[in-house]
Amino acid sequence: DVKVTQSSRYLVKRTGEKVFLECVQDMDHENMFWYRQDPGLGLRLIYFSYDVKMKEKGDIPEGYSVSREKKERFSLILESASTNQTSMYLCASSFSRTSGAYNEQFFGPGTRLTVL
Amino acid sequence: GQQLNQSPQSMFIQEGEDVSMNCTSSSIFNTWLWYKQEPGEGPVLLIALYKAGELTSNGRLTAQFGITRKDSFLNISASIPSDVGIYFCAGPLSGNTGKLIFGQGTTLQVKP
Numbered sequence: 001d002v003k004v005t006q007s008s009r010y011l012v013k014r015t016g017e018k019v020f021l022e023c024v025q026d027m028d029h030e031n032m033f034w035y036r037q038d039p040g041l042g043l044r045l046i047y048f049s050y051d052v053k054m055k056e057k058g059d060i061p062e063g064y065s066v067s068r069e070k071k072e073r074f075s076l077i078l079e080s081a082s083t084n085q086t087s088m089y090l091c092a093s094s095f096s097r098t099s100g101a102y103n104e105q106f107f108g109p110g111t112r113l114t115v116l
Numbered sequence: 117g118q119q120l121n122q123s124p125q126s127m128f129i130q131e132g133e134d135v136s137m138n139c140t141s142s143s144i145f146n147t148w149l150w151y152k153q154e155p156g157e158g159p160v161l162l163i164a165l166y167k168a169g170e171l172t173s174n175g176r177l178t179a180q181f182g183i184t185r186k187d188s189f190l191n192i193s194a195s196i197p198s199d200v201g202i203y204f205c206a207g208p209l210s211g212n213t214g215k216l217i218f219g220q221g222t223t224l225q226v227k228p
Contacts, residue, residue: 004158042218042219042221043159095214101164102212103147103207103208104164107158107159108158110157
């Protein structure tokens with residue numbers, strides 16, 4: 001079974017703090033994704049990465065950056081947290097070159113971030 | 117751009133009833149995915165469909181890839197309280213990027 005883990009289930013931070021959200025997958029997946037989920041807005045893609053050190057902006061990258069130094073780990077960084085970044089953050093991964101299931105994304109349990 | 121319309125938006129049913137939901141796309145898909153998200157958790161992949169007309173089951177869940185390739189259906193038979201959650205359909209964005217487009221979700225509540 002694919003396992004995607006996220007460093008925290010709940011996080012409370014103050015406005016202006018730098019926040020790191022970590023995601024690790026254990027299935028040798030090439031692609032990794034960061035989403036945020038808000039009521040009424042669905043899942044929105046923040047950034048994704050299709051290879052180590054490669055990243056592409058998603059639909060809402062403003063206020064976020066990412067890092068992928070190792071294949072299994074994808075970090076989301078909030079450079080200066082703001083209250084409008086209070087949300088559920090979901091990491092996902094997909095595509096192992098040995099399995100060939102290119103589009104099947106597997107999600108972590110999510111991090112509920114509150115910015116005060 | 118590509119859009120996915122999922123319906124119904126919510127359902128409140130009695131335990132034991134069957135459930136049907138569907139998803140329609142403005143463009144042709146070569147893959148349909150169905151996810152379930154329980155409160156406070158991440159989405160879990162239930163069923164993946166790869167061929168038009170394909171019918172795939174996972175326990176009491178059955179999903180179909182529409183023949184037009186622009187729609188998909190998910191049925192749950194004999195619902196139980198643990199079926200509660202949000203069900204999302206998803207399909208790949210054009211361009212083979214690995215990115216998905218998601219439906220808005222169907223919220224299912226089951227009354228014991």
